[in-house]
Amino acid sequence: MALTSRGREAIERLRATRCASLTEFLDGWDPELQPEVMAMINDLAKRCIDSDGQLMLGVA
Numbered sequence: 001m002a003l004t005s006r007g008r009e010a011i012e013r014l015r016a017t018r019c020a021s022l023t024e025f026l027d028g029w030d031p032e033l034q035p036e037v038m039a040m041i042n043d044l045a046k047r048c049i050d051s052d053g054q055l056m057l058g059v060a
Contacts, residue, residue, distance in 0.1 A: 011049060018045035 003011065022041045023031065031038040 014049055015042075015045050018048055 019041055022045060023029070026037075029037075031041075
């Protein structure tokens with residue numbers, strides 16, 4: 001099974017939305033000052049998407 005370009009775009013929008021919701025918890029935090037934290041947020045968002053995909057496919 002492979003994603004189409006529209007599917008990849010949807011995943012990217014979902015990742016961006018998850019990142020935005022995670023950064024809401026860090027109100028007042030400036031991601032430009034701590035890029036390693038932003039990298040962790042991006043990784044966590046990707047892991048959430050991967051987990052969601054596994055659940056939808058019945059893998060988890």
